[in-house]
Amino acid sequence: MRKLLPAGLLPIFLIFYFPVRSQDRPIAFKGALIYPVTGAAIEKGVLIVQHGHILAVGDASMAIPGDAQIVDATNKVIIPGIIDTHSHIGGPEGGDNSNALNPDVRVLDAVNPASTGFKKALAGGVTTANVMPGSGHLMSGQTIYLKLREADDIEEMLEVNEKGVYGGMKMANGTNSMRGTGGFPGTRSKSAAMDRELFLKAIEYKRKLDSAKKDSTKLPERDLRMESLVEVLEGKRVVHFHTHKMNDILTVLRLKKEFGFRVVLHHVSEAWKVVDAIAAAGVPCSIINIDAPGGKLEAMNFSPKNGAFLEKAGVAVAIHTDDPITDSRFLMRSAALGVREGMSRQKALEALTIAGARMLDLGSKVGSLEKGKDADFVILSGDPFSVYTHVEQTWVEGLKRFDRSIPADRAFAVGGYKIYTPESNEEDEDNHNEWSDEKQ
Amino acid sequence: MKNSKPTNKNQIMKKIFFCFLLLSAACCLQAQIAVKGDKVYTVAGEVITNGVVLLKDGKIEKVGAGLKIPANYTVYQAKVVTPGLVDARSVVGLSGPLNMPVDQDQLDKSSPIQPDLRAIDAYNTDDTLIGYLRVNGVTTMHTGHGVGALISGQTMVVKTKPGMVDDVTLVPTAMLAMSIGTSVHANFTSPGTRSKEIAMLRTELLKAQGYDKKMQSKDSSKHPSRDIPQEMLVRMLHGEIKALVSANTSTDILDAIRLAKEFKLKLVIEGGAEAYRLIDKIKASGAEIIVHPTMARPYGEMANMTLENAAILTRAGIPVSIESGYEGYVPKTRVILFEAGVAAANELPFEEALKAITLNPARLLGLDKRIGSLEKGKDADIVLYDGDPFEYTTHVCKVIIDGKLVADNCP
Numbered sequence: 034m035r036k037l038l039p040a041g042l043l044p045i046f047l048i049f050y051f052p053v054r055s056q057d058r059p060i061a062f063k064g065a066l067i068y069p070v071t072g073a074a075i076e077k078g079v080l081i082v083q084h085g086h087i088l089a090v091g092d093a094s095m096a097i098p099g100d101a102q103i104v105d106a107t108n109k110v111i112i113p114g115i116i117d118t119h120s121h122i123g124g125p126e127g128g129d130n131s132n133a134l135n136p137d138v139r140v141l142d143a144v145n146p147a148s149t150g151f152k153k154a155l156a157g158g159v160t161t162a163n164v165m166p167g168s169g170h171l172m173s174g175q176t177i178y179l180k181l182r183e184a185d186d187i188e189e190m191l192e193v194n195e196k197g198v199y200g201g202m203k204m205a206n207g208t209n210s211m212r213g214t215g216g217f218p219g220t221r222s223k224s225a226a227m228d229r230e231l232f233l234k235a236i237e238y239k240r241k242l243d244s245a246k247k248d249s250t251k252l253p254e255r256d257l258r259m260e261s262l263v264e265v266l267e268g269k270r271v272v273h274f275h276t277h278k279m280n281d282i283l284t285v286l287r288l289k290k291e292f293g294f295r296v297v298l299h300h301v302s303e304a305w306k307v308v309d310a311i312a313a314a315g316v317p318c319s320i321i322n323i324d325a326p327g328g329k330l331e332a333m334n335f336s337p338k339n340g341a342f343l344e345k346a347g348v349a350v351a352i353h354t355d356d357p358i359t360d361s362r363f364l365m366r367s368a369a370l371g372v373r374e375g376m377s378r379q380k381a382l383e384a385l386t387i388a389g390a391r392m393l394d395l396g397s398k399v400g401s402l403e404k405g406k407d408a409d410f411v412i413l414s415g416d417p418f419s420v421y422t423h424v425e426q427t428w429v430e431g432l433k434r435f436d437r438s439i440p441a442d443r444a445f446a447v448g449g450y451k452i453y454t455p456e457s458n459e460e461d462e463d464n465h466n467e468w469s470d471e472k473q
Numbered sequence: 474m475k476n477s478k479p480t481n482k483n484q485i486m487k488k489i490f491f492c493f494l495l496l497s498a499a500c501c502l503q504a505q506i507a508v509k510g511d512k513v514y515t516v517a518g519e520v521i522t523n524g525v526v527l528l529k530d531g532k533i534e535k536v537g538a539g540l541k542i543p544a545n546y547t548v549y550q551a552k553v554v555t556p557g558l559v560d561a562r563s564v565v566g567l568s569g570p571l572n573m574p575v576d577q578d579q580l581d582k583s584s585p586i587q588p589d590l591r592a593i594d595a596y597n598t599d600d601t602l603i604g605y606l607r608v609n610g611v612t613t614m615h616t617g618h619g620v621g622a623l624i625s626g627q628t629m630v631v632k633t634k635p636g637m638v639d640d641v642t643l644v645p646t647a648m649l650a651m652s653i654g655t656s657v658h659a660n661f662t663s664p665g666t667r668s669k670e671i672a673m674l675r676t677e678l679l680k681a682q683g684y685d686k687k688m689q690s691k692d693s694s695k696h697p698s699r700d701i702p703q704e705m706l707v708r709m710l711h712g713e714i715k716a717l718v719s720a721n722t723s724t725d726i727l728d729a730i731r732l733a734k735e736f737k738l739k740l741v742i743e744g745g746a747e748a749y750r751l752i753d754k755i756k757a758s759g760a761e762i763i764v765h766p767t768m769a770r771p772y773g774e775m776a777n778m779t780l781e782n783a784a785i786l787t788r789a790g791i792p793v794s795i796e797s798g799y800e801g802y803v804p805k806t807r808v809i810l811f812e813a814g815v816a817a818a819n820e821l822p823f824e825e826a827l828k829a830i831t832l833n834p835a836r837l838l839g840l841d842k843r844i845g846s847l848e849k850g851k852d853a854d855i856v857l858y859d860g861d862p863f864e865y866t867t868h869v870c871k872v873i874i875d876g877k878l879v880a881d882n883c884p
Contacts, residue, residue: 324768324811325605327570328803333601357770358803363815369865420818420865447819448779450750453771 056431059083061097064107065412070386071401080111082408085430090402112382112417113402114160114409114429115364116389118319119273119299119353122150122361123187127166127173127203133210133217134231136202136265137257138174140166141191146184149445149453154361155181155435156446158411158424159354161192161390161399168205168275169212171224172231175261176200176273178393180409181429194394196269201297201393202261204228205275206284207331225284232292235262271295271394273319277302277331286314297392299353302326302335308346317349317392320384321359322367340384341375350380351389362446369418382417504876505529507546508855510554514824516832517846526554528853531876536847549871549878553862555827556847557612557854557874560809561763561794561834562717562743564619565603566596566631570805576600579619579799581626585661586677588705590626592617593645596638602806606797607633608880609808610862610869612854613643613844615834618650619799620719621660623674625650627705628717630838632854634874647838648717648741649709654725654774671728678736681706715739721746721765721774730758741837743796746778749785756791761837763794764829766807767815783829784820793825794834814863826863859883 060082067078069090079095081088089095097103126143128135144164154162160181166173177200179190191199206224213219218227238259245251264270272294274285282301289296298304298318304311311318320343326335336342343350352367354360359367368381376384390400399407408431415422424446427435436442444452506528513524515536525540526533542548569576578595581587596616606614617628630644657670664670684703688696708714716738718729726742733740740760742748746769748755748762755762764783771778779785783793795816797807809830817826835845843852853876860867870883 323804324808325570325602325800325804325806327572327602327805328800329572332803332805333570357772360768360770363768366815366865373866373868418866420814420863423818447781448771448777450747450777453776455772455776 056083059088059098059101060104060431061101062104062106062111062412063093063097064105065109065111067111067402068113068382068417069402070113070382071403077107078111080106080402080410082410082428082431085408085432087402087404087406087408089404106412109425110413110415110417110422111402112158112411112413113386113400114407114411114427115158115385116351116387116393116395116400117154117159117162117354117356117361117364118297118351118389118392119321120154120159120162120164120356120361121167122154122162122356123148123164123179124150125164125166125177128170130215133170133212133227134172134258135166135170135174136172136231136259136261138166139177139200140164140174141177141187141200144177144179144187146187146190150356150361150455151181152435152442152445153453154356155427155429156424156437156442157360157362157364158413158427159361159364160409160411160427160429160434161393161395163201163273163353163393165201165203165273168203168209171204171206171210171218171228173203173205175270176203178395180399180407181434183432183434192395192398195397196394198264198269198394201271201273202265203273203275207275207277207281208329209275221280221284225288228288229291232262232266232288232294235259235266236292239263239266265294266292268293268295271297271392273297273299275299278334279303279306281331282307283310286310286316289314289316297351300355301339302332304339305336305342306334308342308348311343312346312348317351317388318343319351319353319389319392321353321355322370323359337370337374340371340381344376344380349388349391350376350384351392352381352384353389365417365422365424366420369420372418378418385417504531505543505546506853506873506876506878507540507542507548508554508857508873509542509548509550510857511552513554513847514556514827515847516556516824516828517848520824524554526847526855528855528873528876531853533847533849533851533853533855535849549857551857551870552860553858553867554847555610555856555858555862556831556845557852557856557872558610558809558830559794559834559838559840559845560606560611560614560616560797560830561837562628562796562798563606563614563616563806564799565606565614565797565806566598566600566616567592568619568799568805569597569600570602572802572805579617579625580621580660582622582660585623585657585664585673587622587626587702588624588649588709589701590618591646592627592629593638593642596629596631596642598636598638598641603633604635606806606808607872607874608869608882610810610856610872611797611808612856612872612874613835613838613840615647615838617647620650620652621656622652623657623664623670624677625652627714630840632874634877634879643840643843644838646705646714648715649705650717650719651729652719653728654720654722656719656774667724667728671732674732675735678706678710678732681710682736685710709738710736712737712739715741715761717741717743717763719743722777723747723750725774726751727754730754730760733758733760744775744798745782746775749779749782750777752786752789752791755786756789761794762786762791763796763834763837766796766798766809766812767819768807768812769798780815780819781821783816783826787821787825787829792833792836793821793829794837795826795829810862810869814865817863823863
């Protein structure tokens with residue numbers, strides 16, 4: 034274990050090093066329709082936050098501390114901060130063209146905390162994001178779970194989860210990673226064979242680590258590629274698996290069964306064809322709702338009813354942006370489209386919040402409005418699933434991070450001249466038809 | 474036996490006649506539809522509460538409040554009724570959903586200027602995206618060659634109803650699809666700069682003026698041999714077809730206006746991501762504008778777009794049409810109903826947003842006598858909804874094109 038300390042200790046260190054910057058005086062938001070998500074909606078509810086956490090959530094009869102600052106939220110709607118389980122904001126970079134399997138590569142080393150992408154996400158009510166490398170590799174690298182705090186250093190945004198890690202592992206199958214040259218697979222079978230070979234190596238490395246517990250002289254040489262995979266094998270680091278077609282989805286389930294890692298299926302365009310298999314495997318799905326099928330063969334059979342089918346089968350469903358595939362400002366819209374196609378309002382709300390939080394092992398801290406949880410919430414002008422509703426304010430750990438009434442903030446919601454400054458790898462004018470997630 | 478024969482013949486004739494009657498009744502039953510809406514947005518005038526639209530023989534017979542419905546009309550009821558939606562600019566039918574060479578016909582890269590390429594020669598009525606747009610309310614579509622060449626080819630106007638290309642085409646050659654900006658550099662080694670782009674276009678248009686002049690000569694022996702690309706440019710120079718110029722940055726929009734002024738082109742600015750910065754210039758130029766999808770991605774030449782572009786232009790008195798545009802990847806097409814909805818949520822008044830996907834594009838295409846609003850005599854293109862058309866959770870329930878039900882989605 035000693036060899037794993039640098040990765041493991043960093044977050045613990047961070048917690049003490051960067052003090053939580055939030056208010057001492059409680060703030061009470063009164064009069065809003067509150068959706069705690071894990072509990073029943075509260076008409077004319079009260080939400081009290083202090084020191085970056087939720088002090089209490091209740092109805093109008095709830096006692097408010099005498100020193101609390103009162104905010105009138107009458108006619109507003111309050112929901113938990115939105116969790117985006119799959120995003121590429123901030124300029125993440127994964128593996129390069131040298132290798133199809135990059136367990137050692139961290140997007141941590143690329144993401145720019147000053148990116149306007151984070152401001153755009155806050156304008157959409159997003160407070161936590163799983164920022165990932167792309168899908169052009171079988172394994173493109175380590176993802177990071179970020180809280181959208183104000184930060185100068187990306188490490189200040191990292192969110193350590195219940196398993197003691199602050200990210201997952203991005204994997205992909207299907208055509209995006211099938212380049213057929215330069216060490217990349219050319220077929221689906223080769224893709225799976227390469228994945229299996231790597232996991233076998235990781236099992237062997239873990240065996241050496243385990244046997245060294247009794248005799249430290251037996252510790253193997255440190256191996257960055259293996260260390261992160263040991264976290265995957267131990268179930269600490271979740272695999273976020275990009276997969277579209279039915280056969281590819283089933284391949285993921287087969288690999289999961291063989292190696293026992295924890296996995297979230299991402300995109301899952303053909304989920305509707307294999308809902309029962311997904312349900313039987315007990316694997317959660319992070320889906321995307323796009324406005325039309327196609328764009329590539331794998332997305333031809335995308336169904337906007339995926340959310341509804343998965344919900345019916347009892348599968349945990351989150352909805353993500355895959356920003357820039359869909360825009361962070363329109364994540365609530367994606368959930369609304371799920372409702373239009375048969376999801377229940379409750380499950381669609383969960384898909385934006387607690388379901389995603391659980392997929393990142395952050396469900397005890399974020400994703401719902403409950404006493405003791407982080408004070409991450411969104412104040413809306415109306416119903417969460419209405420086109421006419423705007424995000425009015427986004428709060429992260431008791432601090433207001435977006436306020437539509439301030440013109441500089443509003444600009445991030447609507448756009449305009451020189452508002453967004455894309456990261457260099459998000460913009461490629463010579464290749465404007467390709468988007469970063471799927472760039473090969 | 475002798476007597477019975479003619480009787481038999483008579484009976485057979487009677488039966489045939491009766492069958493014929495039944496058949497013709499069935500035919501006309503299908504052709505005669507009454508659409509009842511709690512709210513009928515005719516777009517041409519006031520919203521009608523408890524409105525009725527009578528459709529007969531593919532045309533709108535009557536529109537009004539509480540009209541008496543003749544007995545042989547099939548009645549469809551909906552909360553909201555609008556005209557069929559008109560997509561101001563698409564590449565659907567030429568740029569298919571697979572994004573493989575086999576279904577990509579929107580851009581030929583052999584030359585940056587190819588006004589002779591006809592959309593009708595490529596339009597694929599089997600493209601699944603046509604059906605997808607149809608069930609989402611689009612009944613007419615201006616589609617054709619794409620962005621990425623100085624002149625990539627021609628555009629066309631089609632109905633989205635099922636059928637062979639000639640049966641669904643309203644206008645075989647609508648405009649010439651042109652592009653200014655970096656999308657052109659991406660596909661050709663030359664032009665490699667904006668200045669070169671404009672120089673090449675000016676040179677080509679000057680050549681076409683020369684060709685035209687020679688063709689006008691009374692001495693037919695002086696006529697040059699027929700040149701199809703030149704003929705198309707001449708048609709554009711004469712204003713018979715419009716110049717549809719894809720331009721998003723301020724520089725590109727102003728370049729388009731400068732070019733159109735020099736050659737007296739009928740300019741349609743397409744995309745126009747930064748149009749909100751150039752209100753006075755656009756107004757003064759008399760150019761028409763098709764605005765990018767509201768939810769387009771703010772990257773590259775669209776980096777400075779705003780969700781309020783359509784609202785700002787409309788407020789300034791510039792009629793706006795909203796397009797599905799062109800998508801290189803996922804999703805393969807946008808849906809104008811959704812794009813107009815988001816515009817409506819961002820300062821564009823509801824009825825203006827509806828106009829931007831009905832009457833405004835119909836006018837821009839020169840087809841407002843046939844489509845774009847619910848008025849007597851116009852094509853029976855009509856969409857029925859179970860709520861506010863722009864709401865995320867509303868369904869398009871039924872779509873009727875030329876008086877025929879072509880989509881039926883709601884239980």
